Amino acid sequence: MLKHSSHLENTGKFKMEKSPYFHNKSRWHSSLMKLTFWSFIFLALIFIFFYRSPSSNPLPQDPSRRSLRTYNWGGPAWEKRVRSSARIRSRDGVSVLVTGAAGFVGTHVSTALKMRGNGVLGLDNFNDYYDPSLKRARQALLDRSGVFIVEGDINDSTLLRKLFEVVAFTHVMHLAAQAGVRYAMENPSSYVHSNIAGLVSLLEACKSANPQPAIVWASSSSVYGLNSKVPFSEKDRTDQPASLYAATKKAGEEIAHTYNHIYGLSLTALRFFTVYGPWGRPDMAYFFFTRDILKGKTISIFEAANHGTVSRDFTYIDDIVKGCLAALDTAEKSTGSGGKKKGPAQFRIYNLGNTSPVPVSDLVSILERLLKVNAKKNIIKLPQNGDVRLTHANISLAQRELGYKPSTDLQSGLKKFVKWYLGYYSGGKKAAG
Numbered sequence: 001m002l003k004h005s006s007h008l009e010n011t012g013k014f015k016m017e018k019s020p021y022f023h024n025k026s027r028w029h030s031s032l033m034k035l036t037f038w039s040f041i042f043l044a045l046i047f048i049f050f051y052r053s054p055s056s057n058p059l060p061q062d063p064s065r066r067s068l069r070t071y072n073w074g075g076p077a078w079e080k081r082v083r084s085s086a087r088i089r090s091r092d093g094v095s096v097l098v099t100g101a102a103g104f105v106g107t108h109v110s111t112a113l114k115m116r117g118n119g120v121l122g123l124d125n126f127n128d129y130y131d132p133s134l135k136r137a138r139q140a141l142l143d144r145s146g147v148f149i150v151e152g153d154i155n156d157s158t159l160l161r162k163l164f165e166v167v168a169f170t171h172v173m174h175l176a177a178q179a180g181v182r183y184a185m186e187n188p189s190s191y192v193h194s195n196i197a198g199l200v201s202l203l204e205a206c207k208s209a210n211p212q213p214a215i216v217w218a219s220s221s222s223v224y225g226l227n228s229k230v231p232f233s234e235k236d237r238t239d240q241p242a243s244l245y246a247a248t249k250k251a252g253e254e255i256a257h258t259y260n261h262i263y264g265l266s267l268t269a270l271r272f273f274t275v276y277g278p279w280g281r282p283d284m285a286y287f288f289f290t291r292d293i294l295k296g297k298t299i300s301i302f303e304a305a306n307h308g309t310v311s312r313d314f315t316y317i318d319d320i321v322k323g324c325l326a327a328l329d330t331a332e333k334s335t336g337s338g339g340k341k342k343g344p345a346q347f348r349i350y351n352l353g354n355t356s357p358v359p360v361s362d363l364v365s366i367l368e369r370l371l372k373v374n375a376k377k378n379i380i381k382l383p384q385n386g387d388v389r390l391t392h393a394n395i396s397l398a399q400r401e402l403g404y405k406p407s408t409d410l411q412s413g414l415k416k417f418v419k420w421y422l423g424y425y426s427g428g429k430k431a432a433g
């Protein structure tokens, strides 16, 4: 023992210091510890990078990857906010899930629903198709009127299932979409992702919900495509889309029919005609014309062949909101339950337009008068990028069945838009996106 211990104390110690084996082993141990330590730090940094909160998470640069963003949702506090926002506060009120609530039409519809005592819960992925700060400002507006917007994507079926578990929505107002006619040539997959895959994901959740909600959703005047019979009636052909955007909206109408037929979902599509107004979309011509005229930048005005005019049936947001609410109010219940159809359900399509097309050149003249600035104009040939020459709604069906009656002409509507624009961007202090 003594001998052994002395061996350890003397020889062993000596051996440990001098033996290359032990020396290397010790270095190896310390390298391993260092490697483990730095690996841990590296993994922690990766974890922080991918899982930090959505508000501080910069959006991916590639627009087609926008949907890969992760969102934080869930937990008791979150569920409490969801329930409170969706709580019905008036007799005969309904409880509505509004997708695309931070969007232009979504914000206006959510506010109107909330104001009349309905339960309203918003859902939006806050993508960066246009300036997300405008979406955040709309969110703040809705927050003040008691509407909570859940941050998430309509393609997230787990989130949708959860929302229907927490709230028995009576209605879904589906306004989330990839909008814009010309952008479809730049980023086609975003249209398929939101307007087709997203719609299917939402309808899947609705069909499995108990009770099944009635769904009202945004289609588009663009489905009329190359149809030359005017004004456009719901009975006219819609099988000649001129843009991928239009094609995805038309596909949406067919998909909606399938879910109505198989699962008994009550479905109403609203074909919106070039909606404009305060809190509007910066990618639309009336909005960026205003910005560019004020900045002294040249605007491009499209003209058809042989100097023909290009016209739109511009429709003011308040008229659209009335149409949306009327569609909700007249929607019958879905007939299925537990994913099974019990009987035929309502299936409707309506034009929501203004019935008076205005040439784009007149839109510019109105803006010039309102802004008191002469626009620098460049007249160019209508590019072959999805635009059509004319839209003009026949609204007699919506008039008859929804009591829809637009009452704002372009001059009065643009006056309200310009007033909002100048106030919001405070004379150019905030940069218009």
Ligand SMILES: O=C(O)[C@H]1O[C@H](OP(=O)(O)OP(=O)(O)OC[C@H]2O[C@@H](n3ccc(=O)[nH]c3=O)[C@H](O)[C@@H]2O)[C@H](O)[C@@H](O)[C@H]1O
Pocket: 179, 180, 181, 219, 220, 221, 222, 272, 273, 274, 275, 283, 284, 285, 286, 300, 301, 302, 310, 311, 312, 360, 387, 388
């Ligand atoms: O009803 C719809 O379903 C669609 O309406 C809207 O599409 P559009 O009617 O094309 O609106 P918008 O881009 O504002 O162009 C307005 C006019 O300005 C012309 N235009 C456009 C750009 C330009 O630089 N110059 C120009 O003359 C252009 O040729 C057009 O005549 C929505 O964006 C779309 O998401 C969808 O909802």
